[in-house]
Amino acid sequence: MSNQTLTLRKDLRTQRRKLSALQQRHSEIHALQQLIQHPKFKIAQKIGIYLDNFGELSTKKMIKYCFKMRKEVYLPTICNMNNILVWVKISQHQFNNQRFVMHRLGMLEPVATRGVHVSNLDILLMPLLACDVTGTRMGMGGGFYDRTLASAPFKPYRLGLAHDFQFLQQKLRRNPWDQPLHALITPTRSIRFQCQICQ
Template sequence: MTLDLTHLRTTIRKQRRVIGSFQQKKAEQTVLNRLIRLSKFQQAQKIGLYLHAFGEIHTHKILEYCFTHQKSVYLPMICNMNQRLVWVHISQHQYRNQRFSHHPLGMKEPMQTRGLHVSKLDLLIMPLVACDIFGTRIGMGGGFYDKTLATAPQKPYRLGFAHDFQLVQQRLPRASWDQPLDALLTPHSFLRFQR
């Protein structure tokens, strides 16, 4: 039996959208508490993060933690020429003043026009729709992270963030262009994968 990825995406995205604010805050705090104990996070200076927009694990507290612990924060911006992501450095001031533009796909992006190649980051924290126990990550369907990471086979360390229900037990199909994770962090689990 083949897994219907369209159905899986639709089902999990619906589940994400109905998470209440209390549950989201609790999940965010739990993930942050686990994240700060990871050596990969402690050692990382340049960290790629995302601004939550679709019910993903929220990142506000994680961003603030990075700012107060002198870590450089980079947010993704879609390059329209090649549909890959570039990583734009953002300051605490820019973040707090919401200096972002709205992308047609529904998320906020930094307003700068230039960014770093993903390989310049030490750690990349990624949202996802689903992940299996082998590190196969299913995103929103645009392939932006996959296209971008295909150009950076070694660095950065790839860490997925997910709610517990986004970790699926059934093996997800992995196409040749799919870029697997190095690890997955949820409120109740941490999995390392062989990439």
Template sequence: MPEFCVDLKQLRKQLRQQRRGLNKFQQKQAEQASLNRLIRLAEFQHAQHIGIYLHAFGEIHTQKIIEYCFAHGKAVYLPLICNMNQRLQWVRISQHQFRTQRFAPHRLGMREPMRARGLHISHLDLVLMPLLACDTTGTRIGMGGGFYDKTLASAIQRPFRLGLAHEFQLYKSCLKREKWDQPLDALLTPQRILRFKR
């Protein structure tokens, strides 16, 4: 598989700017289109325990997905960074907690559940993951902290790994996959779903 030299620092900067440049109408459209595709995905339909992120940096918004999960009896879990090992623990939240926004700000800029005992990611059926870029082989480039890679390295079989992204975050050339990079099972954009072999 050919790999092309990509300046990851420059790519991250460019994609961050593109995400931040989306207006509210574009984000609402992307959110609704993503939900419409997601609810037709078999892995989502069968999943009862779903990990998801709270959007904070221009990612695909997740409010409608989370509300849909609550409305259809699916358990929703949010990531909490464990300071000891820089891995993610998954904390179940209630609909009331979500609607009242009872979350704590993290120094990196996102919101987290209040400190609680979380589950290992292998307890989830499906995890919806943010990203900056993904190529056509499932290589995911995140924000640079490595939290998802460290966490998924200890959960080879489960959960199903689904990236959520705007269409412009799909990188048509192959990104270099480092030995610690954890690939996706599929990528969902407002326009398509791509499945990968892992």
């Protein structure tokens, strides 16, 4: 990883941590409005989504909206055998009572149960550190989403969620194993990318 990439990662993490609770709430509300209007989300029934825990765009209102619209909600858990993500369906009761466990890497996961392969989902709402104008996604560095999506080239629809400052006009380096996004939602924008997987 280049020094430039390391510096960018550090700067973005710092900027994300500095967001106030009010800024986070504002971003969450406006991003939800963008998501509600997205045509792929409207027709999707099985929704893969994350629980924010590192300053990512908050997903709590999105999850509540999914339950309100009777969509199925799936959260990721890390499979220790191969370090890929499997997706566990949760109930509204489970979400409301916060029945989750803390993984050693710091993210919240559903209580251990059998999960499904990512290709069973209709749409995947993904966290990120940065995304560029071509749909290249910079994750947290663990490669979990890239490894998981490498085995699912056609489904689900990949929709990144980001704060506005995480959408970069500069191009990020895309490695052969990097899995690009179909689209990105920020509090102020909904962007579709003209990438290979989008055709």
